[in-house]
Amino acid sequence: MIFTKIAGTGSYVPNKVLTNDDLKQFVETSDEWIDSRTGIKERHMVVNETTLDLAYNASLSAIESAGIEKNSIDLIIVATVTSDYAFPGVAQLLQAKLGIEGITAFDINAACSGFVYALQLADKMLKSGAFQNALIVGAETLTRLTDWRDRNTCVLFGDGAGAMVISKSDENQIMDVITGAQGDVDMLLYCKNPDLKDPEINAISPQDHIHMKGPEVFKFATRIMPKTVSDLLQRNNISADDLDHVVAHQANMRIIDKSARDLNISMDKMFTNIDKYGNTSAASVPIAIDEAVRTNFLKRGDLFITVAFGGGLTWGGALIRY
Numbered sequence: 001m002i003f004t005k006i007a008g009t010g011s012y013v014p015n016k017v018l019t020n021d022d023l024k025q026f027v028e029t030s031d032e033w034i035d036s037r038t039g040i041k042e043r044h045m046v047v048n049e050t051t052l053d054l055a056y057n058a059s060l061s062a063i064e065s066a067g068i069e070k071n072s073i074d075l076i077i078v079a080t081v082t083s084d085y086a087f088p089g090v091a092q093l094l095q096a097k098l099g100i101e102g103i104t105a106f107d108i109n110a111a112c113s114g115f116v117y118a119l120q121l122a123d124k125m126l127k128s129g130a131f132q133n134a135l136i137v138g139a140e141t142l143t144r145l146t147d148w149r150d151r152n153t154c155v156l157f158g159d160g161a162g163a164m165v166i167s168k169s170d171e172n173q174i175m176d177v178i179t180g181a182q183g184d185v186d187m188l189l190y191c192k193n194p195d196l197k198d199p200e201i202n203a204i205s206p207q208d209h210i211h212m213k214g215p216e217v218f219k220f221a222t223r224i225m226p227k228t229v230s231d232l233l234q235r236n237n238i239s240a241d242d243l244d245h246v247v248a249h250q251a252n253m254r255i256i257d258k259s260a261r262d263l264n265i266s267m268d269k270m271f272t273n274i275d276k277y278g279n280t281s282a283a284s285v286p287i288a289i290d291e292a293v294r295t296n297f298l299k300r301g302d303l304f305i306t307v308a309f310g311g312g313l314t315w316g317g318a319l320i321r322y
């Protein structure tokens with residue numbers, strides 16, 4: 001039986017910070033509205049950096065914290081909805097930038113749940129015996145897809161990347177990972193790809209922006225997040241009291257708060273950093289886990305659940321002994 005563990009974590013955000021007050025120059029809003037409805041105070045935003053740059057910096061930090069030679073990594077999975085190119089993927093460019101030759105590297109898209117999907121994939125690929133050390137990354141430059149005239153969405157999102165090295169272990173540390181999807185036929189949360197508008201003049205439609213039906217997404221999130229945590233607990237015969245922490249996708253403080261209440265888990269156990277970053281989609285969970293580790297909120301031996309939900313619609317969670 002092959003077991004797996006988190007060997008190291010890292011994260012990176014671009015330098016430029018947009019505060020809630022800064023957003024008043026684009027839309028009619030206020031710090032009071034944004035903070036009270038979402039818990040967000042500020043978010044980071046790329047200026048010249050690419051999604052690859054963010055992924056690369058987070059990866060270097062994760063590899064250093066894992067204390068392994070980068071050449072012992074034989075699998076890279078990047079979760080993103082903001083790949084710099086349709087192809088090549090961020091993962092292949094990351095492989096080249098890290099200077100690791102000839103290994104398996106690919107991107108996946110499961111929106112804000114993407115990192116948990118990547119974790120499930122990498123975990124199963126390691127447990128199959130085919131791979132030794134996986135680098136998994138969530139990296140996003142969501143501000144490129146933001147409609148700065150839409151106050152319903154532009155206040156929510158930010159840029160960043162988080163990374164994790166997972167390796168084989170003597171003990172069962174990545175204990176269980178679950179994911180799910182329910183096709184978003186009602187288009188609650190989407191961003192359309194450009195298509196060929198007029199073949200005769202070879203005209204391409206402009207890049208779309210993020211569209212969201214906020215209250216409906218809120219309802220979905222507050223239903224699926226507690227359900228995913230409950231499912232994980234039930235499958236593993238564990239009670240919520242046995243958990244040291246929950247590291248949830250940082251989309252809205254009210255979603256985290258309501259889920260914690262429904263699960264009867266104290267807010268002291270919930271890691272939050274949404275105030276600093278907003279919603280960074282696939283990067284949100286690995287940035288949060290890395291910060292939880294670096295601030296000593298999450299310690300070796302702690303039992304925690306990480307849980308995410310997002311566009312797709314998708315969701316996922318993992319039960320991990322750190």
Ligand SMILES: CC(C)(COP(=O)(O)OP(=O)(O)OC[C@H]1O[C@@H](n2cnc3c(N)ncnc32)[C@H](O)[C@@H]1OP(=O)(O)O)[C@@H](O)C(=O)NCCC(=O)NCCS
Pocket residue numbers: 028029030033034037038112151152153155189212213214215216217218221251252279309310311
């Ligand atoms: C987006 C969200 C914060 C909106 O909060 P809400 O309490 O549902 O607010 P509503 O959408 O009902 O809007 C209430 C009012 O605030 C206004 N408003 C919306 N955004 C605003 C902003 N940035 N500043 C000021 N007012 C704003 C609306 O126009 C509306 O005004 P009206 O009543 O005059 O029409 C909330 O629905 C949410 O977080 N949804 C989930 C989003 C999410 O997590 N998405 C990512 C999933 S991965």
